[in-house]
Amino acid sequence: ASAGIRTGTSKPVTVVVYGWEKLGRRAAGPNTNVAVTSALIATDYYSPSLVTEVAGTPASIEYTLGRKCLELRSSYALTDASATGASGSVTVTTDGAVAVTHPLSVGTIVADEVLDIEDTFRVRFDLATSTTPAAFAAVATPEALCTR
Numbered sequence: 350a351s352a353g354i355r356t357g358t359s360k361p362v363t364v365v366v367y368g369w370e371k372l373g374r375r376a377a378g379p380n381t382n383v384a385v386t387s388a389l390i391a392t393d394y395y396s397p398s399l400v401t402e403v404a405g406t407p408a409s410i411e412y413t414l415g416r417k418c419l420e421l422r423s424s425y426a427l428t429d430a431s432a433t434g435a436s437g438s439v440t441v442t443t444d445g446a447v448a449v450t451h452p453l454s455v456g457t458i459v460a461d462e463v464l465d466i467e468d469t470f471r472v473r474f475d476l477a478t479s480t481t482p483a484a485f486a487a488v489a490t491p492e493a494l495c496t497r
Contacts, residue, residue, distance in 0.1 A: 365496050367419060372412050372491040373397025378471065380410035388487035389429040390458060395489035400428060404435075405480025411473045414466065414493060421466045423491035425451050425459040427484050435484030438477045443469040453486055466493065 373385045374397060388398035401408040425439045437453040443466055451459045466472060474491075478484035 367494050367496050369422070369492045369494055371397055372493055373399065375412055378411035378413055382406050382408035383410040383474075383476070388426075388489050390424075390426045390487060390489055391456070392429065395424065395487065398490055399474060399476075399488040401437075401476050401478050401484075401486045404431075404478050404483035404485060406478075408476040408478070408486070409473060411471055412493075413471050414469050414495065416468050416470055417497070418469065418493040418495040419465070419467050420494040421464045421472060421491065422461060422494070424461055424489040425453060426457065426487055426489060427453050427455050427478075428487050431455050431478075431484045432482035435482040436479045437484045437486040439486055439488060440475040442473045442475070444471060453484075455484075458489075 382402050383399050384402050385397050386400055387394050387396040388400050399410055427435055427437055433455055435455055438450060440450040441448045448464050474488050476486040478486050
């Protein structure tokens with residue numbers, strides 16, 4: 350209150366705060382052949398990342414988001430440990446519906462892709478890699494924009 354204006358108050362309002370959090374720091378749900386570790390991609394480190402452990406073996410990992418997130422941000426690539434000519438793919442599903450699929454090859458990066466995951470209960474990453482030449486796929490530094 351000043352200059353002849355009275356003090357006022359408004360009705361209470363609810364404010365929801367969102368922040369980016371790294372999925373690799375959250376508790377994972379079911380997972381097979383995936384390590385949460387650093388990934389070396391094009392000589393740059395991405396941490397924490399989701400990386401396949403055994404070339405040519407199907408890999409997947411799930412995270413429960415509880416319908417508290419709006420967006421998923423991540424990069425996708427084969428790691429520098431992959432042999433020349435190796436290939437792979439990553440598929441992201443939200444509550445069982447495919448959101449996106451990317452083919453992967455040595456030297457290509459799908460960088461900082463943002464997906465709408467509003468009202469998603471669970472997100473799943475499926476990674477496929479070639480056996481010969483050996484490929485190791487990474488979901489590099491995945492982050493979700495969530496509230497608590």
